[in-house]
Amino acid sequence: xxxxxxxxxxxxxxxxxxxxxxxxxxxxxxxxxxxxxxxxxxxxxxxxxxxxxxxxxxxxxxxxxxxxxxxxxxxxxxxxxxxxxxxxxxxxxxxxxxxxxxxxxxxxxxxxxxxxxxxxxxxxxxxxxxxxxxxxxxxxxxxxxxxxxxxxxxxxxxxxxxxxxxxxxxxxxxxxxxxxxxxxxxxxxxxxxxxxxxxxxxxxxxxxxxxxxxxxxxxxxxxxxxxxxxxxxxxxxxxxxxxxxxxxxxxxxxxxxxxxxxxxxxxxxxxxxxxxxxxxxxxxxxxxxxxxxxxxxxxxxxxxxxxxxxxxxxxxxxxxxxxxxxxxxxxxxxxxxxxxxxxxxxxxxxxxxxxxxxxxxxxxxxxxxxxxxxxxxxxxxxxxxxxxxxxxxxxxxxxxxxxxxxxxxxxxxxxxxxxxxxxx
Amino acid sequence: xxxxxxxxxxxxxxxxxxxxxxxxxxxxxxxxxxxxxxxxxxxxxxxxxxxxxxxxxxxxxxxxxxxxxxxxxxxxxxxxxxxxxxxxxxxxxxxxxxxxxxxxxxxxxxxxxxxxxxxxxxxxxxxxxxxxxxxxxxxxxxxxxxxxxxxxxxxxxxxxxxxxxxxxxxxxxxxxxxxxxxxxxxxxxxxxxxxxxxxxxxxxxxxxxxxxxxxxx
Numbered sequence: 001x002x003x004x005x006x007x008x009x010x011x012x013x014x015x016x017x018x019x020x021x022x023x024x025x026x027x028x029x030x031x032x033x034x035x036x037x038x039x040x041x042x043x044x045x046x047x048x049x050x051x052x053x054x055x056x057x058x059x060x061x062x063x064x065x066x067x068x069x070x071x072x073x074x075x076x077x078x079x080x081x082x083x084x085x086x087x088x089x090x091x092x093x094x095x096x097x098x099x100x101x102x103x104x105x106x107x108x109x110x111x112x113x114x115x116x117x118x119x120x121x122x123x124x125x126x127x128x129x130x131x132x133x134x135x136x137x138x139x140x141x142x143x144x145x146x147x148x149x150x151x152x153x154x155x156x157x158x159x160x161x162x163x164x165x166x167x168x169x170x171x172x173x174x175x176x177x178x179x180x181x182x183x184x185x186x187x188x189x190x191x192x193x194x195x196x197x198x199x200x201x202x203x204x205x206x207x208x209x210x211x212x213x214x215x216x217x218x219x220x221x222x223x224x225x226x227x228x229x230x231x232x233x234x235x236x237x238x239x240x241x242x243x244x245x246x247x248x249x250x251x252x253x254x255x256x257x258x259x260x261x262x263x264x265x266x267x268x269x270x271x272x273x274x275x276x277x278x279x280x281x282x283x284x285x286x287x288x289x290x291x292x293x294x295x296x297x298x299x300x301x302x303x304x305x306x307x308x309x310x311x312x313x314x315x316x317x318x319x320x321x322x323x324x325x326x327x328x329x330x331x332x333x334x335x336x337x338x339x340x341x342x343x344x345x346x347x348x349x350x351x352x353x354x355x356x357x358x359x360x361x362x363x364x365x366x367x368x369x370x371x372x373x374x375x376x377x378x379x380x381x382x383x384x385x386x387x388x389x390x391x392x393x394x395x396x397x398x399x400x401x402x403x404x405x406x407x408x409x410x411x412x413x414x415x416x417x418x419x420x421x422x423x424x
Numbered sequence: 425x426x427x428x429x430x431x432x433x434x435x436x437x438x439x440x441x442x443x444x445x446x447x448x449x450x451x452x453x454x455x456x457x458x459x460x461x462x463x464x465x466x467x468x469x470x471x472x473x474x475x476x477x478x479x480x481x482x483x484x485x486x487x488x489x490x491x492x493x494x495x496x497x498x499x500x501x502x503x504x505x506x507x508x509x510x511x512x513x514x515x516x517x518x519x520x521x522x523x524x525x526x527x528x529x530x531x532x533x534x535x536x537x538x539x540x541x542x543x544x545x546x547x548x549x550x551x552x553x554x555x556x557x558x559x560x561x562x563x564x565x566x567x568x569x570x571x572x573x574x575x576x577x578x579x580x581x582x583x584x585x586x587x588x589x590x591x592x593x594x595x596x597x598x599x600x601x602x603x604x605x606x607x608x609x610x611x612x613x614x615x616x617x618x619x620x621x622x623x624x625x626x627x628x629x630x631x632x633x634x635x636x637x638x639x640x641x
Contacts, residue, residue: 303485314516315512
């Protein structure tokens with residue numbers, strides 16, 4: 001019991017000290033940093049009309065973003081306050097002109113610039129206060145311990161500690177009492193004051209609206225992709241049925257009609273046609289089977305993603321090592337997307353990498369389905385226009401999944417996919 | 425010969441019953457769900473079971489699971505699994521215990537009544553009947569990265585395929601329109617190239633071939 005209390009008090013004292021130190025560090029950095037960023041930004045933007053600003057503004061604003069991002073990280077690490085950045089992406093090969101105006105059109109930029117003056121004033125004060133609250137009482141104690149003589153002698157009269165006039169040892173003890181009172185307050189407020197600083201930062205710098213807008217944009221895009229893809233898929237299925245199985249069944253019906261007529265007149269010819277009809281039906285079945293495999297592979301329906309991927313690996317002409325760690329099954333659409341993505345990646349690896357071994361790892365941790373496909377081929381795969389990998393990226397995007405490719409020339413290639421999902 | 429039949433589609437079940445009856449099989453039971461199949465296999469002790477992979481109530485691979493379970497309880501219970509599609513994964517699971525008496529065929533093979541009934545009989549007798557598609561997948565896969573298979577002549581590959589399906593030398597000879605002695609020579613060559621010991625046992629040689637094909641995975 002006493003131990004608990006002691007350790008509790010100890011940790012709260014440590015927490016207080018840490019908050020004060022962090023506040024001090026933040027205050028020391030935020031004031032000059034914010035002033036520098038703000039002045040540079042203003043100057044750079046002001047110089048745009050004469051052209052110099054076009055070149056400098058992207059650099060300066062990138063610096064401002066880095067500064068803001070660093071503060072976002074600190075807010076998350078020290079205060080547990082998440083401030084998601086919501087900058088619009090810029091094309092990497094844009095010229096300075098479009099970079100400058102792209103950045104200036106971004107509301108996040110103006111939020112940064114609005115935040116800088118707030119950070120150098122209110123932000124500075126709220127960061128400094130925790131430190132002051134902890135360090136100022138120390139001065140009170142020092143005065144009581146005898147430091148008052150130095151101050152009183154040098155100022156030649158009264159030294160004010162807070163609202164206590166210090167003139168002799170008695171009033172110095174008064175200063176110490178005030179210090180004690182302040183320390184008592186500090187015990188309650190240091191950590192909270194630092195928290196206030198981070199909240200303030202979030203209030204000015206963060207933008208829930210921007211995040212929402214970004215989310216809406218992404219959703220609109222992926223929805224359009226999903227609709228396009230599924231419409232194309234339906235057209236393909238319709239065409240395959242029409243040209244394949246349907247046509248064969250029609251031919252079979254015609255054969256059967258002829259057989260009916262020939263049965264008595266020419267049994268030999270009828271027998272020949274029966275054989276043909278049987279072949280047609282077998283072909284129609286084979287085509288339907290391929291079609292079904294393309295829509296929803298049977299093993300996937302029967303066994304789920306793990307075994308479906310194993311079955312896929314068995315069919316590959318390249319030796320493939322499969323490692324699956326799944327405790328349940330994901331939702332059917334997610335399973336299907338993951339399966340076809342894996343299938344496409346494997347096909348790519350077999351076709352283009354020149355690898356003679358492939359390693360496939362499939363596991364689920366923390367609400368994230370992770371698949372990595374590694375081959376020992378020659379590398380050089382890129383995600384870009386026209387490549388199959390871009391298609392996979394789109395497919396996964398529908399489920400907020402992402403694709404990462406590491407493929408240096410000379411290999412090896414590693415493709416990693418992540419889809420957020422829960423297992424049941 | 426008593427058969428337990430499991431197939432959820434009424435038309436196909438009816439057709440299979442009639443087909444098997446036409447070839448003098450006795451239908452001990454024709455069921456449509458997994459639990460019914462398990463019960464029938466446990467109680468009726470049939471000579472052979474003909475089972476659809478996908479059965480209610482789960483409509484997944486319930487039929488296959490029931491068959492594997494029944495074989496665990498009664499090793500060597502002959503089971504012929506039918507499926508709308510063939511997967512090596514399932515073939516491996518069926519062959520895993522190495523005790524023979526298994527078959528795995530596409531449902532399409534039912535079209536050729538005689539071959540199908542032949543397969544049922546082979547399985548009931550403890551032999552093997554693997555679908556040509558399974559064998560082909562295995563062969564093409566192995567041929568890509570295995571030297572011994574690449575050394576086979578096209579004719580020997582053909583013979584190996586038929587052998588792996590579970591056919592006897594006589595049946596292979598008939599199929600390829602050559603003499604049985606020629607086939608015996610081919611098989612001896614195949615065994616030599618694959619490094620397998622020659623044996624008279626039909627079942628063992630198929631298993632040996634399949635075990636070889638499975639090797640290294």
